[in-house]
């Protein structure tokens with residue numbers, strides 16, 4: 001089976017319950033174009049240098065998603081073209097995105113990253129900080145908060161993963177609206193559990209392209 005078939009197989013399987021961001025970090029432009037040529041437009045990267053280079057060389061109509069920890073001093077580079085920043089994990093970052101978006105006279109779509117895993121190394125706000133973050137963001141004219149993003153614990157304990165996704169969905173539902181309508185959760189190894197828990201945006205890398213080195 002070719003690479004591209006796995007994307008279409010998953011699309012059929014999830015049957016429009018969720019959209020897919022193809023996570024193209026570490027992948028070549030040619031690998032990305034193979035997916036692009038199957039009419040896929042949403043790609044995710046987690047490094048500023050890499051997304052800039054790919055954005056410059058690949059087709060204009062790709063919708064680029066930033067999914068990694070974003071340093072404030074690099075915000076200005078991605079604001080001009082980014083479609084959605086999934087990984088807002090501090091107020092300082094939010095403020096900087098707003099400032100840079102204002103300079104460019106645009107509104108940047110963002111998700112609030114929430115720490116749902118019980119692992120030390122995951123970025124994100126705590127569950128009980130969400131409402132304060134949202135009220136802070138509502139004052140920023142150049143930010144549009146579209147929803148929440150979370151990553152479950154990297155484990156094969158499906159009960160734990162489901163519990164974490166369920167928790168994030170519970171929070172999501174509290175604030176859900178016509179604008180706040182994106183729940184980004186689920187990766188190659190847990191997207192089915194994420195969709196069971198009402199994720200509507202999954203981020204898939206290795207299941208599409210094979211393992212990363």
Ligand SMILES: *Cc1c(COP(=O)(O)O)cnc(C)c1O
Pocket residue numbers: 023025046067068151186187188189203204205206207
């Ligand atoms: C790398 C990455 C993914 C994709 O991971 P796979 O296991 O390859 O599907 C999804 N989300 C984030 C935030 C990532 O950094």
